Amino acid sequence: MPAMTTATADAAGSATDSEPPPAGRGPAWLERLRDAPRLVRWLAFGTIVGNIVIVLTGVAVRLSGSGLGCPTWPKCTDDSYTNTPEYGIHGYIEFGNRLLTFALSAIVGAAIIAVLLQHARRRSLIWLSLLQFGGIVAQAVVGGITVLTGLNPWTVSAHFLVSMGLIYAGYAFWHRTGEGDGPREWRVSVPLRWLARGIVIAAATTIVIGTVVTGSGPHAGDDDVPRTGFDPALVSQLHADAVFLLIGLTIGGMLALRAHPVALRAVTMLFVVEMAQGVIGYVQYFTHLPVVLVGLHVLGAAVLWAFAVRVLFTIRERPVVA
The missing domain is CATH 1.20.120 (Four Helix Bundle (Hemerythrin (Met), subunit A))
Structure with missing residues:
Protein backbone atom coordinates (compact mmCIF):
# COMPACT_ATOMS: atom_id res chain seq x y z
CA MET A 1 0.00 0.00 0.00
CA PRO A 2 2.66 2.56 0.84
CA ALA A 3 4.38 1.86 -2.49
CA MET A 4 1.11 2.15 -4.34
CA THR A 5 0.31 5.40 -2.53
CA THR A 6 3.72 6.86 -3.44
CA ALA A 7 3.32 5.91 -7.09
CA THR A 8 -0.11 7.43 -7.15
CA ALA A 9 1.27 10.64 -5.64
CA ASP A 10 4.10 10.72 -8.18
CA ALA A 11 1.64 10.28 -11.02
CA ALA A 12 -0.51 13.05 -9.65
CA GLY A 13 2.53 15.31 -9.34
CA SER A 14 3.55 14.58 -12.95
CA ALA A 15 0.05 15.36 -14.15
CA THR A 16 0.15 18.68 -12.29
CA ASP A 17 3.56 19.59 -13.79
CA SER A 18 2.35 18.93 -17.31
CA GLU A 19 -0.81 20.98 -17.07
CA PRO A 20 -1.04 23.92 -19.48
CA PRO A 21 -0.51 27.43 -18.11
CA PRO A 22 -3.56 29.24 -16.76
CA ALA A 23 -5.96 30.66 -19.32
CA GLY A 24 -4.94 34.08 -20.61
CA ARG A 25 -1.22 33.50 -20.16
CA GLY A 26 1.20 32.60 -22.93
CA PRO A 27 4.86 31.66 -23.11
CA ALA A 28 7.23 33.41 -20.74
CA TRP A 29 8.89 35.43 -23.52
CA LEU A 30 5.50 36.70 -24.68
CA GLU A 31 4.55 37.72 -21.16
CA ARG A 32 7.82 39.64 -20.84
CA LEU A 33 7.10 41.34 -24.14
CA ARG A 34 3.59 42.28 -23.00
CA ASP A 35 5.06 44.03 -19.98
CA ALA A 36 7.96 45.89 -21.61
CA PRO A 37 7.31 49.65 -21.60
CA ARG A 38 11.06 50.28 -21.91
CA LEU A 39 11.08 48.36 -25.19
CA VAL A 40 8.28 50.57 -26.49
CA ARG A 41 10.24 53.64 -25.41
CA TRP A 42 13.40 52.48 -27.21
CA LEU A 43 11.46 51.69 -30.37
CA ALA A 44 9.83 55.11 -30.24
CA PHE A 45 13.27 56.69 -29.94
CA GLY A 46 14.35 54.54 -32.88
CA THR A 47 11.70 56.20 -35.05
CA ILE A 48 13.27 59.61 -34.35
CA VAL A 49 16.76 58.40 -35.19
CA GLY A 50 15.52 56.54 -38.26
CA ASN A 51 13.80 59.61 -39.67
CA ILE A 52 16.92 61.73 -39.16
CA VAL A 53 19.05 59.07 -40.88
CA ILE A 54 16.61 59.08 -43.81
CA VAL A 55 17.15 62.84 -44.10
CA LEU A 56 20.92 62.32 -44.16
CA THR A 57 20.79 59.64 -46.86
CA GLY A 58 18.32 61.74 -48.84
CA VAL A 59 20.70 64.68 -48.93
CA ALA A 60 23.50 62.27 -49.93
CA VAL A 61 21.36 61.32 -52.93
CA ARG A 62 20.93 64.95 -53.90
CA LEU A 63 24.54 66.03 -53.33
CA SER A 64 25.94 63.08 -55.29
CA GLY A 65 23.70 63.81 -58.26
CA SER A 66 21.89 60.50 -57.79
CA GLY A 67 18.35 61.83 -57.62
CA LEU A 68 17.41 59.99 -60.80
CA GLY A 69 19.62 56.97 -60.18
CA CYS A 70 16.31 55.12 -60.15
CA PRO A 71 14.48 57.05 -62.89
CA THR A 72 10.99 55.79 -62.11
CA TRP A 73 8.76 54.73 -59.21
CA PRO A 74 7.71 52.41 -57.58
CA LYS A 75 10.17 50.38 -59.63
CA CYS A 76 13.79 51.47 -59.88
CA THR A 77 13.74 51.06 -63.66
CA ASP A 78 10.98 50.17 -66.10
CA ASP A 79 11.94 46.50 -65.88
CA SER A 80 13.34 46.07 -62.36
CA TYR A 81 12.47 46.93 -58.78
CA THR A 82 16.21 46.98 -57.95
CA ASN A 83 18.99 49.09 -59.36
CA THR A 84 20.90 47.85 -62.40
CA PRO A 85 24.58 48.33 -63.39
CA GLU A 86 23.37 50.55 -66.23
CA TYR A 87 22.95 53.47 -63.81
CA GLY A 88 26.25 52.91 -62.02
CA ILE A 89 26.96 54.30 -58.56
CA HIS A 90 24.00 56.70 -58.78
CA GLY A 91 21.61 53.79 -59.01
CA TYR A 92 23.14 52.14 -55.93
CA ILE A 93 22.93 55.36 -53.91
CA GLU A 94 19.30 56.09 -54.82
CA PHE A 95 18.21 52.47 -54.36
CA GLY A 96 20.03 52.33 -51.02
CA ASN A 97 18.03 55.34 -49.85
CA ARG A 98 14.83 53.57 -50.85
CA LEU A 99 15.86 50.47 -48.94
CA LEU A 100 16.26 52.51 -45.76
CA THR A 101 12.54 53.23 -45.94
CA PHE A 102 11.96 49.51 -45.39
CA ALA A 103 14.34 49.56 -42.40
CA LEU A 104 12.41 52.47 -40.89
CA SER A 105 9.16 50.65 -41.64
CA ALA A 106 10.47 47.64 -39.73
CA ILE A 107 11.20 49.80 -36.68
CA VAL A 108 7.76 51.39 -36.84
CA GLY A 109 6.11 48.01 -37.38
CA ALA A 110 7.89 46.60 -34.33
CA ALA A 111 6.78 49.64 -32.32
CA ILE A 112 3.14 49.15 -33.36
CA ILE A 113 3.24 45.46 -32.42
CA ALA A 114 4.91 46.19 -29.08
CA VAL A 115 2.33 48.88 -28.25
CA LEU A 116 -0.58 46.60 -29.12
CA LEU A 117 0.81 43.71 -27.08
CA GLN A 118 1.23 45.65 -23.85
CA HIS A 119 -0.98 44.60 -20.92
CA ALA A 120 -1.38 48.30 -20.11
CA ARG A 121 -2.48 49.20 -23.62
CA ARG A 122 -2.51 52.98 -24.19
CA ARG A 123 -4.67 54.42 -26.92
CA SER A 124 -2.46 57.51 -27.28
CA LEU A 125 0.59 55.38 -28.08
CA ILE A 126 -1.38 53.25 -30.53
CA TRP A 127 -2.44 56.32 -32.50
CA LEU A 128 1.02 57.89 -32.42
CA SER A 129 2.66 54.68 -33.65
CA LEU A 130 0.08 54.36 -36.43
CA LEU A 131 0.72 58.01 -37.32
CA GLN A 132 4.35 57.10 -37.95
CA PHE A 133 3.28 54.35 -40.33
CA GLY A 134 0.94 56.71 -42.17
CA GLY A 135 3.75 59.24 -42.44
CA ILE A 136 6.07 56.67 -44.00
CA VAL A 137 3.43 55.85 -46.60
CA ALA A 138 2.98 59.56 -47.34
CA GLN A 139 6.75 59.98 -47.57
CA ALA A 140 7.00 57.14 -50.09
CA VAL A 141 4.23 58.63 -52.22
CA VAL A 142 5.77 62.13 -52.19
CA GLY A 143 9.15 60.59 -52.98
CA GLY A 144 7.62 58.78 -55.95
CA ILE A 145 6.04 62.00 -57.21
CA THR A 146 9.42 63.71 -56.82
CA VAL A 147 11.07 61.14 -59.07
CA LEU A 148 8.23 61.09 -61.61
CA THR A 149 8.31 64.91 -61.90
CA GLY A 150 12.06 64.90 -62.59
CA LEU A 151 13.09 66.28 -59.18
CA ASN A 152 10.85 69.32 -59.30
CA PRO A 153 12.25 71.62 -56.55
CA TRP A 154 8.83 72.04 -54.91
CA THR A 155 8.24 68.31 -54.59
CA VAL A 156 11.81 67.91 -53.31
CA SER A 157 10.98 70.49 -50.63
CA ALA A 158 7.75 68.67 -49.78
CA HIS A 159 9.68 65.40 -49.51
CA PHE A 160 12.01 66.97 -46.94
CA LEU A 161 9.20 68.65 -45.01
CA VAL A 162 7.31 65.37 -44.64
CA SER A 163 10.42 64.07 -42.85
CA MET A 164 10.22 67.05 -40.50
CA GLY A 165 6.62 66.12 -39.75
CA LEU A 166 7.69 62.54 -39.04
CA ILE A 167 10.39 63.76 -36.65
CA TYR A 168 7.75 65.79 -34.80
CA ALA A 169 5.43 62.78 -34.61
CA GLY A 170 8.30 60.52 -33.56
CA TYR A 171 9.28 62.86 -30.76
CA ALA A 172 5.66 63.07 -29.59
CA PHE A 173 5.52 59.25 -29.61
CA TRP A 174 8.75 58.95 -27.60
CA HIS A 175 7.78 61.67 -25.13
CA ARG A 176 4.38 60.15 -24.43
CA THR A 177 6.00 56.82 -23.51
CA GLY A 178 7.54 58.58 -20.53
CA GLU A 179 4.41 60.23 -19.17
CA GLY A 180 0.86 59.30 -18.25
CA ASP A 181 -2.49 59.72 -19.96
Whole structure:
Protein backbone atom coordinates (compact mmCIF):
# COMPACT_ATOMS: atom_id res chain seq x y z
CA MET A 1 0.00 0.00 0.00
CA PRO A 2 2.66 2.56 0.84
CA ALA A 3 4.38 1.86 -2.49
CA MET A 4 1.11 2.15 -4.34
CA THR A 5 0.31 5.40 -2.53
CA THR A 6 3.72 6.86 -3.44
CA ALA A 7 3.32 5.91 -7.09
CA THR A 8 -0.11 7.43 -7.15
CA ALA A 9 1.27 10.64 -5.64
CA ASP A 10 4.10 10.72 -8.18
CA ALA A 11 1.64 10.28 -11.02
CA ALA A 12 -0.51 13.05 -9.65
CA GLY A 13 2.53 15.31 -9.34
CA SER A 14 3.55 14.58 -12.95
CA ALA A 15 0.05 15.36 -14.15
CA THR A 16 0.15 18.68 -12.29
CA ASP A 17 3.56 19.59 -13.79
CA SER A 18 2.35 18.93 -17.31
CA GLU A 19 -0.81 20.98 -17.07
CA PRO A 20 -1.04 23.92 -19.48
CA PRO A 21 -0.51 27.43 -18.11
CA PRO A 22 -3.56 29.24 -16.76
CA ALA A 23 -5.96 30.66 -19.32
CA GLY A 24 -4.94 34.08 -20.61
CA ARG A 25 -1.22 33.50 -20.16
CA GLY A 26 1.20 32.60 -22.93
CA PRO A 27 4.86 31.66 -23.11
CA ALA A 28 7.23 33.41 -20.74
CA TRP A 29 8.89 35.43 -23.52
CA LEU A 30 5.50 36.70 -24.68
CA GLU A 31 4.55 37.72 -21.16
CA ARG A 32 7.82 39.64 -20.84
CA LEU A 33 7.10 41.34 -24.14
CA ARG A 34 3.59 42.28 -23.00
CA ASP A 35 5.06 44.03 -19.98
CA ALA A 36 7.96 45.89 -21.61
CA PRO A 37 7.31 49.65 -21.60
CA ARG A 38 11.06 50.28 -21.91
CA LEU A 39 11.08 48.36 -25.19
CA VAL A 40 8.28 50.57 -26.49
CA ARG A 41 10.24 53.64 -25.41
CA TRP A 42 13.40 52.48 -27.21
CA LEU A 43 11.46 51.69 -30.37
CA ALA A 44 9.83 55.11 -30.24
CA PHE A 45 13.27 56.69 -29.94
CA GLY A 46 14.35 54.54 -32.88
CA THR A 47 11.70 56.20 -35.05
CA ILE A 48 13.27 59.61 -34.35
CA VAL A 49 16.76 58.40 -35.19
CA GLY A 50 15.52 56.54 -38.26
CA ASN A 51 13.80 59.61 -39.67
CA ILE A 52 16.92 61.73 -39.16
CA VAL A 53 19.05 59.07 -40.88
CA ILE A 54 16.61 59.08 -43.81
CA VAL A 55 17.15 62.84 -44.10
CA LEU A 56 20.92 62.32 -44.16
CA THR A 57 20.79 59.64 -46.86
CA GLY A 58 18.32 61.74 -48.84
CA VAL A 59 20.70 64.68 -48.93
CA ALA A 60 23.50 62.27 -49.93
CA VAL A 61 21.36 61.32 -52.93
CA ARG A 62 20.93 64.95 -53.90
CA LEU A 63 24.54 66.03 -53.33
CA SER A 64 25.94 63.08 -55.29
CA GLY A 65 23.70 63.81 -58.26
CA SER A 66 21.89 60.50 -57.79
CA GLY A 67 18.35 61.83 -57.62
CA LEU A 68 17.41 59.99 -60.80
CA GLY A 69 19.62 56.97 -60.18
CA CYS A 70 16.31 55.12 -60.15
CA PRO A 71 14.48 57.05 -62.89
CA THR A 72 10.99 55.79 -62.11
CA TRP A 73 8.76 54.73 -59.21
CA PRO A 74 7.71 52.41 -57.58
CA LYS A 75 10.17 50.38 -59.63
CA CYS A 76 13.79 51.47 -59.88
CA THR A 77 13.74 51.06 -63.66
CA ASP A 78 10.98 50.17 -66.10
CA ASP A 79 11.94 46.50 -65.88
CA SER A 80 13.34 46.07 -62.36
CA TYR A 81 12.47 46.93 -58.78
CA THR A 82 16.21 46.98 -57.95
CA ASN A 83 18.99 49.09 -59.36
CA THR A 84 20.90 47.85 -62.40
CA PRO A 85 24.58 48.33 -63.39
CA GLU A 86 23.37 50.55 -66.23
CA TYR A 87 22.95 53.47 -63.81
CA GLY A 88 26.25 52.91 -62.02
CA ILE A 89 26.96 54.30 -58.56
CA HIS A 90 24.00 56.70 -58.78
CA GLY A 91 21.61 53.79 -59.01
CA TYR A 92 23.14 52.14 -55.93
CA ILE A 93 22.93 55.36 -53.91
CA GLU A 94 19.30 56.09 -54.82
CA PHE A 95 18.21 52.47 -54.36
CA GLY A 96 20.03 52.33 -51.02
CA ASN A 97 18.03 55.34 -49.85
CA ARG A 98 14.83 53.57 -50.85
CA LEU A 99 15.86 50.47 -48.94
CA LEU A 100 16.26 52.51 -45.76
CA THR A 101 12.54 53.23 -45.94
CA PHE A 102 11.96 49.51 -45.39
CA ALA A 103 14.34 49.56 -42.40
CA LEU A 104 12.41 52.47 -40.89
CA SER A 105 9.16 50.65 -41.64
CA ALA A 106 10.47 47.64 -39.73
CA ILE A 107 11.20 49.80 -36.68
CA VAL A 108 7.76 51.39 -36.84
CA GLY A 109 6.11 48.01 -37.38
CA ALA A 110 7.89 46.60 -34.33
CA ALA A 111 6.78 49.64 -32.32
CA ILE A 112 3.14 49.15 -33.36
CA ILE A 113 3.24 45.46 -32.42
CA ALA A 114 4.91 46.19 -29.08
CA VAL A 115 2.33 48.88 -28.25
CA LEU A 116 -0.58 46.60 -29.12
CA LEU A 117 0.81 43.71 -27.08
CA GLN A 118 1.23 45.65 -23.85
CA HIS A 119 -0.98 44.60 -20.92
CA ALA A 120 -1.38 48.30 -20.11
CA ARG A 121 -2.48 49.20 -23.62
CA ARG A 122 -2.51 52.98 -24.19
CA ARG A 123 -4.67 54.42 -26.92
CA SER A 124 -2.46 57.51 -27.28
CA LEU A 125 0.59 55.38 -28.08
CA ILE A 126 -1.38 53.25 -30.53
CA TRP A 127 -2.44 56.32 -32.50
CA LEU A 128 1.02 57.89 -32.42
CA SER A 129 2.66 54.68 -33.65
CA LEU A 130 0.08 54.36 -36.43
CA LEU A 131 0.72 58.01 -37.32
CA GLN A 132 4.35 57.10 -37.95
CA PHE A 133 3.28 54.35 -40.33
CA GLY A 134 0.94 56.71 -42.17
CA GLY A 135 3.75 59.24 -42.44
CA ILE A 136 6.07 56.67 -44.00
CA VAL A 137 3.43 55.85 -46.60
CA ALA A 138 2.98 59.56 -47.34
CA GLN A 139 6.75 59.98 -47.57
CA ALA A 140 7.00 57.14 -50.09
CA VAL A 141 4.23 58.63 -52.22
CA VAL A 142 5.77 62.13 -52.19
CA GLY A 143 9.15 60.59 -52.98
CA GLY A 144 7.62 58.78 -55.95
CA ILE A 145 6.04 62.00 -57.21
CA THR A 146 9.42 63.71 -56.82
CA VAL A 147 11.07 61.14 -59.07
CA LEU A 148 8.23 61.09 -61.61
CA THR A 149 8.31 64.91 -61.90
CA GLY A 150 12.06 64.90 -62.59
CA LEU A 151 13.09 66.28 -59.18
CA ASN A 152 10.85 69.32 -59.30
CA PRO A 153 12.25 71.62 -56.55
CA TRP A 154 8.83 72.04 -54.91
CA THR A 155 8.24 68.31 -54.59
CA VAL A 156 11.81 67.91 -53.31
CA SER A 157 10.98 70.49 -50.63
CA ALA A 158 7.75 68.67 -49.78
CA HIS A 159 9.68 65.40 -49.51
CA PHE A 160 12.01 66.97 -46.94
CA LEU A 161 9.20 68.65 -45.01
CA VAL A 162 7.31 65.37 -44.64
CA SER A 163 10.42 64.07 -42.85
CA MET A 164 10.22 67.05 -40.50
CA GLY A 165 6.62 66.12 -39.75
CA LEU A 166 7.69 62.54 -39.04
CA ILE A 167 10.39 63.76 -36.65
CA TYR A 168 7.75 65.79 -34.80
CA ALA A 169 5.43 62.78 -34.61
CA GLY A 170 8.30 60.52 -33.56
CA TYR A 171 9.28 62.86 -30.76
CA ALA A 172 5.66 63.07 -29.59
CA PHE A 173 5.52 59.25 -29.61
CA TRP A 174 8.75 58.95 -27.60
CA HIS A 175 7.78 61.67 -25.13
CA ARG A 176 4.38 60.15 -24.43
CA THR A 177 6.00 56.82 -23.51
CA GLY A 178 7.54 58.58 -20.53
CA GLU A 179 4.41 60.23 -19.17
CA GLY A 180 0.86 59.30 -18.25
CA ASP A 181 -2.49 59.72 -19.96
CA GLY A 182 -3.98 62.22 -17.56
CA PRO A 183 -5.16 65.68 -18.63
CA ARG A 184 -2.44 68.03 -19.87
CA GLU A 185 -1.02 70.29 -17.19
CA TRP A 186 1.06 73.34 -18.02
CA ARG A 187 4.29 74.00 -16.15
CA VAL A 188 4.54 77.63 -17.27
CA SER A 189 2.30 80.66 -17.58
CA VAL A 190 0.32 81.55 -20.70
CA PRO A 191 2.87 84.11 -22.06
CA LEU A 192 5.68 81.55 -21.73
CA ARG A 193 3.58 78.96 -23.56
CA TRP A 194 3.26 81.33 -26.49
CA LEU A 195 6.97 82.07 -26.35
CA ALA A 196 7.69 78.33 -26.68
CA ARG A 197 5.22 78.06 -29.54
CA GLY A 198 6.85 81.06 -31.18
CA ILE A 199 10.22 79.31 -31.02
CA VAL A 200 8.80 76.25 -32.77
CA ILE A 201 7.01 78.37 -35.39
CA ALA A 202 10.22 80.32 -36.06
CA ALA A 203 12.17 77.06 -36.39
CA ALA A 204 9.58 75.72 -38.84
CA THR A 205 9.68 78.97 -40.85
CA THR A 206 13.47 78.84 -41.00
CA ILE A 207 13.39 75.27 -42.31
CA VAL A 208 10.69 75.98 -44.91
CA ILE A 209 12.60 78.99 -46.28
CA GLY A 210 15.73 76.84 -46.21
CA THR A 211 14.11 74.40 -48.63
CA VAL A 212 13.39 77.32 -50.97
CA VAL A 213 17.07 78.31 -50.77
CA THR A 214 17.99 74.74 -51.69
CA GLY A 215 15.55 74.74 -54.60
CA SER A 216 17.08 77.97 -55.92
CA GLY A 217 20.74 76.98 -55.82
CA PRO A 218 23.02 74.21 -57.04
CA HIS A 219 23.14 70.55 -55.91
CA ALA A 220 19.78 69.79 -57.50
CA GLY A 221 20.23 66.02 -57.51
CA ASP A 222 20.85 65.75 -61.25
CA ASP A 223 22.44 67.79 -64.03
CA ASP A 224 19.20 68.72 -65.84
CA VAL A 225 16.81 69.68 -63.06
CA PRO A 226 14.75 72.90 -63.04
CA ARG A 227 15.21 75.45 -60.26
CA THR A 228 12.63 77.70 -58.61
CA GLY A 229 13.85 80.78 -60.48
CA PHE A 230 14.24 82.86 -57.30
CA ASP A 231 17.37 84.89 -56.72
CA PRO A 232 19.55 82.66 -54.46
CA ALA A 233 21.02 85.70 -52.68
CA LEU A 234 17.57 87.10 -51.90
CA VAL A 235 16.10 83.88 -50.50
CA SER A 236 19.33 83.28 -48.56
CA GLN A 237 18.86 86.69 -46.92
CA LEU A 238 15.26 85.80 -46.03
CA HIS A 239 16.51 82.56 -44.55
CA ALA A 240 19.09 84.46 -42.49
CA ASP A 241 16.39 86.85 -41.24
CA ALA A 242 14.31 83.88 -40.06
CA VAL A 243 17.40 82.50 -38.31
CA PHE A 244 17.93 85.79 -36.47
CA LEU A 245 14.30 85.74 -35.35
CA LEU A 246 14.68 82.17 -34.10
CA ILE A 247 17.87 82.99 -32.19
CA GLY A 248 16.27 86.10 -30.66
CA LEU A 249 13.25 84.12 -29.44
CA THR A 250 15.54 81.41 -28.10
CA ILE A 251 17.59 83.91 -26.12
CA GLY A 252 14.34 85.36 -24.81
CA GLY A 253 13.31 81.86 -23.75
CA MET A 254 16.59 81.36 -21.89
CA LEU A 255 15.95 84.53 -19.93
CA ALA A 256 12.25 83.95 -19.31
CA LEU A 257 12.42 80.28 -18.34
CA ARG A 258 15.08 80.56 -15.62
CA ALA A 259 12.53 79.49 -12.99
CA HIS A 260 11.72 76.30 -14.91
CA PRO A 261 14.86 74.11 -14.99
CA VAL A 262 13.57 71.44 -17.40
CA ALA A 263 12.39 73.93 -20.01
CA LEU A 264 15.49 76.10 -19.48
CA ARG A 265 17.76 73.14 -20.18
CA ALA A 266 15.82 72.34 -23.36
CA VAL A 267 15.94 75.89 -24.72
CA THR A 268 19.64 76.21 -23.83
CA MET A 269 20.48 73.04 -25.75
CA LEU A 270 18.48 74.40 -28.69
CA PHE A 271 20.56 77.58 -28.58
CA VAL A 272 23.78 75.53 -28.74
CA VAL A 273 22.47 73.66 -31.79
CA GLU A 274 21.48 76.97 -33.41
CA MET A 275 24.98 78.38 -32.93
CA ALA A 276 26.58 75.30 -34.48
CA GLN A 277 24.10 75.35 -37.35
CA GLY A 278 24.69 79.06 -37.91
CA VAL A 279 28.46 78.59 -38.15
CA ILE A 280 28.05 75.78 -40.68
CA GLY A 281 25.55 77.85 -42.67
CA TYR A 282 27.77 80.91 -42.96
CA VAL A 283 30.89 78.90 -43.77
CA GLN A 284 29.12 76.93 -46.50
CA TYR A 285 27.71 80.13 -48.00
CA PHE A 286 31.06 81.94 -48.19
CA THR A 287 32.91 78.85 -49.41
CA HIS A 288 30.45 78.39 -52.30
CA LEU A 289 28.48 75.42 -50.94
CA PRO A 290 30.90 72.49 -50.68
CA VAL A 291 28.94 69.25 -50.56
CA VAL A 292 30.24 68.15 -47.14
CA LEU A 293 29.13 71.35 -45.43
CA VAL A 294 25.80 71.34 -47.26
CA GLY A 295 25.20 67.80 -46.01
CA LEU A 296 26.07 68.79 -42.45
CA HIS A 297 23.77 71.80 -42.68
CA VAL A 298 20.80 69.69 -43.79
CA LEU A 299 21.50 67.17 -41.03
CA GLY A 300 21.76 70.08 -38.59
CA ALA A 301 18.34 71.32 -39.70
CA ALA A 302 16.77 67.97 -38.77
CA VAL A 303 18.54 67.94 -35.39
CA LEU A 304 17.61 71.58 -34.72
CA TRP A 305 13.97 70.78 -35.46
CA ALA A 306 14.00 67.90 -32.98
CA PHE A 307 15.42 70.15 -30.25
CA ALA A 308 12.89 72.89 -31.03
CA VAL A 309 10.05 70.40 -30.68
CA ARG A 310 11.57 69.29 -27.38
CA VAL A 311 11.14 72.81 -25.98
CA LEU A 312 7.41 72.64 -26.68
CA PHE A 313 7.01 69.32 -24.87
CA THR A 314 8.95 70.37 -21.76
CA ILE A 315 6.50 73.11 -20.81
CA ARG A 316 3.66 70.68 -20.06
CA GLU A 317 3.14 67.27 -18.51
CA ARG A 318 0.54 64.53 -18.19
CA PRO A 319 0.16 62.67 -14.90
CA VAL A 320 -0.21 58.91 -14.67
CA VAL A 321 -3.83 57.83 -14.31
CA ALA A 322 -4.46 54.87 -12.00
